[in-house]
Amino acid sequence: MRVLIDASPLLLRSAGVKNYFYHWLVHLRRLEGAGSIEAFPLIGELGPLTHQRSVFTPLATLPRLALLHFLNIRFNPAIDFLAARYDVVHVTNQLRNPIRRARVTATVHDLTAALLPELHTAGNVQADARFSANVLRRADGLIAVSESTRRDLVRLLGIPAGRVEVIYPGVDERFSRITRETAAETLERLGLRKPYVLFLGTVEPRKNLDRLLDAWSELTPSFGGDFELVVAGPAGWASEVTLARLGAGQPNLRYLGYVAESDLPALTAGASVFAYPSLYEGFGFPIAQAITAGVPVVASNVSSMPEVAGPGGILVDPRSVGEIRGALSQLLTSPSLRQRLAAAGREHSKRFRWEECAKRSLEFFGRIASGKPGTEN
DSSP states (O other), X not given: OOEEEEOGGGGSOOSHXXXXXXXXXXXXXXXXXXXXXXXXXXXXXXXXXXXXXXXXXXXXXXXXXXXXXXXXXXTOTHHHHHHTTOSEEEEOTTOOSOOOSSEEEEEEOOOHHHHOGGGSOHHHHHHHHHHIIIIITTOSEEEESSHHHHHHHHHHHOOOGGGEEEOOOXXXXXXXXXXXXXXXXXHHXXXXXXXXXXXXXXXXXXXXXXXXXXXXHHHHHHHTTSOEEEEEOOBOTTOHHHHHHHTSOOTTEEEEESOOGGGHHHHHHTOSEEEEOOSOOSSOHHHHHHHHTTOOEEEESSTTHHHHHGGGEEEEOTTOHHHHHHHHHHHHTOHHHHHHHHHHHHHHGGGOOHHHHHHHHHHHHHHHHTTOOOOOO
16 A cells, blocks of 8 residues: 655644644654655655744755645646555645545644634635635545544535544654653743743634633732743734733743744643633644643633543633633642642543554555545544
């Protein structure tokens, strides 16, 4: 079986999707071999993962992007000639022309652009609509990263449930190995010297950071400076007002901006509580990383977040500042509750392993290559 994976997100600035393709590709190749699992465009040995730029040098990235743009020229049949060599071609929304000479699959990370278009740029909404029409409705099989995403596919796009298989992504094993003690050097370098609540994610409307800031401003007088809120993540679109608040000097609030991938396990493990009141997530890597590191979470009670957080946290209505504030207060005032949720979260996180994800993905590709439909989950 030969599988071609469109891994073009590795060439772009991206967070969760890039994280997925990087680790997924590494583990697929580890199990099946690079000769059976090839990546497009011309993606061989990978450089270090960073969300801010390509995994390759600029000089190595440019010809790969040029090839992608060439294949995306309207009505260009070149992608079909390339695809004909493979049993299965796994695509992303970076490929514009349909593939007709191979069995096609895709991973669906979320349908947030269709559900909450006001929280996305017009370009993202259009790209996702095109991908849904040209690929998702026609694909031979789909991988959904959560049961929530699978339900959205069936409900919103009318895709038969049997064509969609839920395969959870994994979490980098460094998050399971890190401890507060081994994280100490990184935290000192980042200037984090007091207990903190952590938010990690791109600063954009969907992440709902402003309501978290409102909740924190109401909590701050109660704790007298015992804790600080640490926000880490790059600026996304429509983030000017939120960024201004982050830089306004609110007491016990720190904005770190983008933090290197290598520092994230220590930053996460060092937190007393992880707060993630996002309005929608197809999976929610930061939540999975937090419970893997043994950190209790405050997460939204919508989309995939209850599924990923499991018993490792407190669920809240993300549109309620009062509920966010109450959950944070409950955890910050009860070390025993934090300890109990942390232990339950660690156990729950065992289902998020890249080795298992790669194994199940190869079984999925094998069924698609043989012309068998997906299995009911």
